[in-house]
Amino acid sequence: xxxxxxxxxxxxxxxxxxxxxVVLLGIYSxxxxxxxxxxxxxxxxxxxxxxxxxxxxxxxxxxxLILEEGLTNYNQSSTISELIVQNPDEAGIxxxxxxxxxxxxxxxxxxxxxxxxxxxDLENVTSSVSRxxxxxxxxxxxxxxxxxxxxxx
Amino acid sequence: MKKGQFxxxxxMIGIIIMITIGLLFFSxxxxxxxxxxxxxxxxxxxxLISDYFMSTGYMASQWSLGExxxxxxxxxxxxxxxxxxxxxxxxxxxxxxGINYDYLVYFENSEEDTETIKGPPGITPExxxxxxxxxxxxLIRFVYYNGDIQKMxxxxxx
Numbered sequence: 581x582x583x584x585x586x587x588x589x590x591x592x593x594x595x596x597x598x599x600x601x602v603v604l605l606g607i608y609s610x611x612x613x614x615x616x617x618x619x620x621x622x623x624x625x626x627x628x629x630x631x632x633x634x635x636x637x638x639x640x641x642x643x644x645l646i647l648e649e650g651l652t653n654y655n656q657s658s659t660i661s662e663l664i665v666q667n668p669d670e671a672g673i674x675x676x677x678x679x680x681x682x683x684x685x686x687x688x689x690x691x692x693x694x695x696x697x698x699x700x701d702l703e704n705v706t707s708s709v710s711r712x713x714x715x716x717x718x719x720x721x722x723x724x725x726x727x728x729x730x731x732x733x
Numbered sequence: 734m735k736k737g738q739f740x741x742x743x744x745m746i747g748i749i750i751m752i753t754i755g756l757l758f759f760s761x762x763x764x765x766x767x768x769x770x771x772x773x774x775x776x777x778x779x780x781l782i783s784d785y786f787m788s789t790g791y792m793a794s795q796w797s798l799g800e801x802x803x804x805x806x807x808x809x810x811x812x813x814x815x816x817x818x819x820x821x822x823x824x825x826x827x828x829x830x831g832i833n834y835d836y837l838v839y840f841e842n843s844e845e846d847t848e849t850i851k852g853p854p855g856i857t858p859e860x861x862x863x864x865x866x867x868x869x870x871x872l873i874r875f876v877y878y879n880g881d882i883q884k885m886x887x888x889x890x891x
Binding site for chain 2: 592596603604607618622623626629679680
């Protein structure tokens with residue numbers, strides 16, 4: 581004797597359940613991965629502020645010695661940002677010496693003086709924030725740009 | 734008897750499954766938005782108090798009377814207002830900030846040595862992650878303090 585047919589199949593209901601789970605996972609993953617850029621904003625603002633106001637003579641002696649030995653144009657009365665624009669080829673020494681142990685590996689920094697790269701650790705970086713400041717370099721002004729972003733992966 | 738288009742029992746089962754899915758869907762989405770709102774509130778309050786710290790503040794001598802605005806950083810450099818803030822009672826500082834959440838603020842140098850500035854009694858940078866809460870955020874600022882560039886960490890939780 582043949583079975584009588586119904587209108588709704590159980591398989592339809594299970595497909596609906598699967599669809600619901602897929603949509604939910606999509607919404608959840610979007611909400612989890614939406615990036616808040618507050619921390620990059622603070623890093624860039626604070627570092628630029630510190631670099632613009634702290635002089636080489638204010639740093640610990642061991643750091644002053646490293647900078648004095650590593651930089652071509654070193655003046656202990658210069659601010660950190662002035663040292664960067666006056667020593668573009670050696671700016672990496674300044675950045676690594678002053679930010680080592682402070683900025684997590686998850687963040688990459690880039691420094692540009694008049695849009696010429698002086699330090700670049702921005703590979704695979706996303707959600708970056710940029711800060712620009714005019715820095716005096718002898719009788720002219722250089723535009724120093726600091727960019728910080730989050731590294732992917 | 735004329736035949737119907739579908740079985741009544743199949744129809745009821747289908748309706749029950751659809752209602753169940755609908756209820757699960759909306760309750761899950763509502764929970765997601767609620768937890769996002771909570772995190773958003775914490776980020777907002779955390780940003781507020783970290784911005785206060787990074788300002789010069791005013792009427793430092795009146796903070797203990799509940800007046801003025803807390804702040805102890807001037808152009809990236811920590812100033813003498815820090816001493817006034819350290820002597821302030823913890824709950825009074827929360828009142829001055831206008832927040833209900835608990836917070837911890839501390840300095841950390843490149844050697845990972847920490848110095849607690851203010852927080853609930855017994856809470857340190859080492860044990861703050863053990864706090865009994867589902868919602869906690871941490872914001873990092875950079876300042877010049879004690880002869881070097883250091884991190885100022887602000888942890889805030891419900």
